Amino acid sequence: MTGVGDAVPIVTIDGPSGTGKGTLAVLLAARLGWQCLDSGALYRVLGLAADRGGIDLDDGPALAALAGNLGLAFDGGRVLLDGVDLGDAIRTEAAGMAASRVAVHPGVRAALLAWQRRQARAPGLVADGRDMGSGVFPQAGLKVFLDASAQVRAERRYKQLREKGLDANLSTLVEDIRERDARDRDRPVAPLRPAADAVMIDSTALSIDEVFDRVLEEVRRVFPDQVHEVAAE
Numbered sequence: 001m002t003g004v005g006d007a008v009p010i011v012t013i014d015g016p017s018g019t020g021k022g023t024l025a026v027l028l029a030a031r032l033g034w035q036c037l038d039s040g041a042l043y044r045v046l047g048l049a050a051d052r053g054g055i056d057l058d059d060g061p062a063l064a065a066l067a068g069n070l071g072l073a074f075d076g077g078r079v080l081l082d083g084v085d086l087g088d089a090i091r092t093e094a095a096g097m098a099a100s101r102v103a104v105h106p107g108v109r110a111a112l113l114a115w116q117r118r119q120a121r122a123p124g125l126v127a128d129g130r131d132m133g134s135g136v137f138p139q140a141g142l143k144v145f146l147d148a149s150a151q152v153r154a155e156r157r158y159k160q161l162r163e164k165g166l167d168a169n170l171s172t173l174v175e176d177i178r179e180r181d182a183r184d185r186d187r188p189v190a191p192l193r194p195a196a197d198a199v200m201i202d203s204t205a206l207s208i209d210e211v212f213d214r215v216l217e218e219v220r221r222v223f224p225d226q227v228h229e230v231a232a233e
């Protein structure tokens with residue numbers, strides 16, 4: 001259906017913000033030795049580029065044109081725009097909110113689709129986002145949908161921000177998370193929704209290690225030859 005990428009093993013991890021999908025995707029990709037696609041970073045970079053270029057976040061056609069010419073590159077954990085490392089600028093709450101706003105435009109999503117699909121390269125890909133399993137990689141062998149209560153997601157985010165020495169307000173974070181969830185779930189194009197064949201995991205009461213073990217179990221089941229046992233320390 002999508003050409004050369006069909007033969008590459010793919011695990012998709014979708015879900016709302018703050019469920020730990022990003023951390024899980026990085027850990028899993030490292031464990032398997034596969035590529036990792038943080039698709040949210042694309043929308044975050046676009047939001048930031050629009051802001052810097054003075055483009056209105058409601059201007060779909062202008063944003064789609066910008067998305068089609070985005071000088072974006074991933075280098076390990078770094079995200080580069082026109083060769084410049086964006087650092088933590090795309091990880092703020094404001095960048096997440098801007099990303100959610102640019103992501104509603106169908107032209108933007110279409111412009112970013114081919115780029116995302118090209119990341120399906122051997123030996124395999126772990127992709128995290130909102131529509132990885134339901135839209136971008138429908139052929140993925142394993143689709144995970146990770147959810148957690150808004151309260152717990154906000155508490156995790158609060159802890160992360162405080163650990164970085166940043167100011168945070170828990171009730172504002174809960175409100176922001178609810179607003180972003182609603183926009184991501186209710187948009188007409190690629191709404192946040194589990195694929196019909198997704199494995200559902202609720203991480204409200206689970207640690208990241210517990211979620212990782214559960215997902216690795218699924219990977220072993222679906223791709224038995226891809227998981228090589230790591231000797232116990």
Ligand code: DC
Nearest residue numbers: 017039040043099100103129130131
């Ligand atoms: O995963 P994240 O928090 O970095 O994503 C930021 C926003 O980008 C999210 O609120 C909605 C949008 N997004 C999307 O629409 N589709 C994706 N595959 C990934 C992110």
